[in-house]
Amino acid sequence: MTVRFFNFTDGQNVKLTAERGGYSVIEYQSDMSVNPYEAQLAYFASKMNVRRRQLVCHLDRFPSHCVSMQAGAMQWMSGDVQPKTGIRGAGDFARKLVRGSVTGESAIKPEYEGTGIVTLEPTYKFILLEDVTDWNGGIIIEDGAYLSSDASLTHRAEMISRPSAAIAGGEGLFNLGLYGNGLVALESSVPREELIVADLYDDVIKIDGSLAIAWSPTLQFTVERTTKSLIGSAASGEGLVNVYRGTGRIMFAPVATGHVSSASTGA
Known part of the structure; x- marks a missing residue:
């Protein structure tokens, strides 16, 4: 049994923008499913690289x-695919509930196994598309960035x-970490061309705000004052900053990350 697709990844309005391992990213060059009143907005949006993308x-x-x-990310599937809950016993279910409650990610991440798409x-x-192997076998990601990953991770x-400084700085207390050898797909409000990747060797990077998308678990992540004294922090106008210290890799966006308020449009 075979399924042949037409006007999918090879459509005139579709461009394959990235491919790594089992992942492909397609991008719709313009939003053609609009009414006349939205056409002007859709036209200029496509010119500014505001386009729909699918994994x-x-x-x-x-x-x-x-x-x-x-959870809820799947749109359609084809071929020999068996959906699973990804839960391996009562103990695993309890651990995932706890992890989901503290990281802000969905507690249950469904799995899809087989040979289809x-x-x-x-x-x-x-x-x-990031290979965890390139991060020395471990990667920690910012809240809300996780999209999909190899189930072996x-x-x-x-x-x-x-934690007290993190609360004061508006940060969450936990982030999702992935370990092993495999690929992970992340969502970012900015394109890869606007991201900085830095490899630290017993050094430190301080960032004013939640601009980091991913970092190595070997880095110590803290929230600290810009100066040692409250008066100095107030005088500098910065207050608290996110600090990544040690040896490892960090990927962050030096430009504003909040220009897209809704991640998904499939509803």
């Missing part, structure tokens, strides 16, 4: 033949250092 998972290209994804809901955000809740 396509080719399960037979993953070593595990299985992917995990954010799974296509996720479209998003106006940019989709980044281990998920953990990573707690920020100095």
